[in-house]
Amino acid sequence: MNSHPHLLHLDSSARRTGFSRHIGAKYAQAWQAANPHGRYTYRDLVKQPVPFIDEAWTQICDTVLAEQITDPGRIHEAVRTPAQRKAWEIVEPLLAELLSADELLIGVPMYNYSVPASLKAWIDQVTFPRARLTARVVVTAARGGAYGPGTPREPMDHQERYLRDFFRGHFAVDEVAFVTVEMVNSLVDPALAAFRQLHLDSVAAALKTVEAMR
Template sequence: MTKPHLLHLDASARRNGHSRTLSARYAGAWRAGHPDGRYTYRDLVAAPVPFIDEAWTEICDHALANGITDPRRLPEGVRTPAQRAAWAVVEPLLAELLSADELLIGVPMYNYGVPACLKAWIDQVTFPRARLDVRVVVAAARGGTYAPGTPREPVDHQERYLRDFFAGHFGVQDVTVIAVELTNALVDPWLSDARPAHEESYAAALAAVAV
C-alpha cells in the first residue's frame, strides 16, 4: 500500500507570519496522524522557484500539438539545450506534486492576490490538460477582511484565484481554505478596533488546522 504523501509549500515573506504558523500546525497534526507518511517541504521564499521561460512554453506547446495529457510524456518535447534546462527546473517540482495525496499551501494575501513566489511555482507545474487526484488545503492570512458579505469580498483574488485555478485547470474540487483575517489590526492604528475580530479569527483558524 502506498504511503500517504503531504507536499507542504510556504509563500510568506515573514518568517513568523500567520500563514506559516497555520501551515506548520496543520503539517504537524498531519504528520502525527500519519507516522509512516511521506512529508515534503518547500519554502518558496528561502528557495524561490524561477519564473518560466520560453523554453517551458515550447514544451507545453509540443504537448498540446500532440495531444499529450500524461505528464510522464512531457519530456518528449525536450529537444534543445534551453528546453533541457527548463525541464530540469520543472521535473522535481512536478514529481513532488504528482506523487502527493495532499497539497498544503501557507499563503498570505499580497495586494489582493497571492505572492509572486507562489505564482512562479504554479506556472512551473501547470502543464496542458492536466488532472490531479489531490486534496488541497490553503492556510491563508489577510491584512483585512474579505469574508462573504464584507465590502472587500469582490477584490479577494487570493482564495478565489486558488479555488478557480485548482478546479478549473487540475479538476480538483476538494479545496479547503482556513484563513485568519485582519492581521493588520496588530500594526495599523486605524484598525485597532478590529483587533478582537482578528483574535477571534486567528483562534478559529488555529483550531481548524489542528486536525
C-alpha cells in the same frame, strides 16, 4: 490515500513568522503525528524561490499541446533542445512532487489582493499538462483585512477566488479547503485597532479548524 501517504507543503509568505506559515505548520505537525510513516516534503518558496518560466518552457508547452501529450510521464518527449532541457530540469521535480502528493498544503498570504509572486512562479511551472490532481488541497491563508462573504471588500478578493479557479480549471479539483486568518493589519495599523479582537477570534477559529481537520 495509500498506506504511506505523501504531504507536499509549500510556504510563500515573506514573513518568517507569518500567520499563513504558523497555521500551516500546525496542520503539518498534526498530519505527521497522524501519519508517522508518511512522506513529508517541504518547500519554502521564499528561501528557495522557483524561477519564472522562460521561452523554452513555452516551447515545451506548445509541443505538448500540438502533439496532444496528456500523460505526465511523457512530457519529457516534448523536450528537444538544450534550452528546453534546462527548463525541464526545473519543472520535472516540481511536477513529480505535486503528482505524487496525497495532500497539498499551501501557506499563502494575500499580497495586493492576490497571491505572492513566489507562489505564482511555482504555479506557472507546474501548469502543464492539464491533468486531474487527486490530492486533497488545503490552503492556510492570511489577510491584512477582512474579505469574507458579506464584507465590503469581498469583491476585491483575488486570493481565495484565484486559487479555487486555478485548481478547479487546471487540475479538476472541485474542493479546496481554506483556513483563513483575517485582520492581521490590526496588530500594526492604529486605524484598525478596533478590529483586533476580530483578528484574535479569527486566529482561534483557524487553529480550531486545523485541529478538527485532522
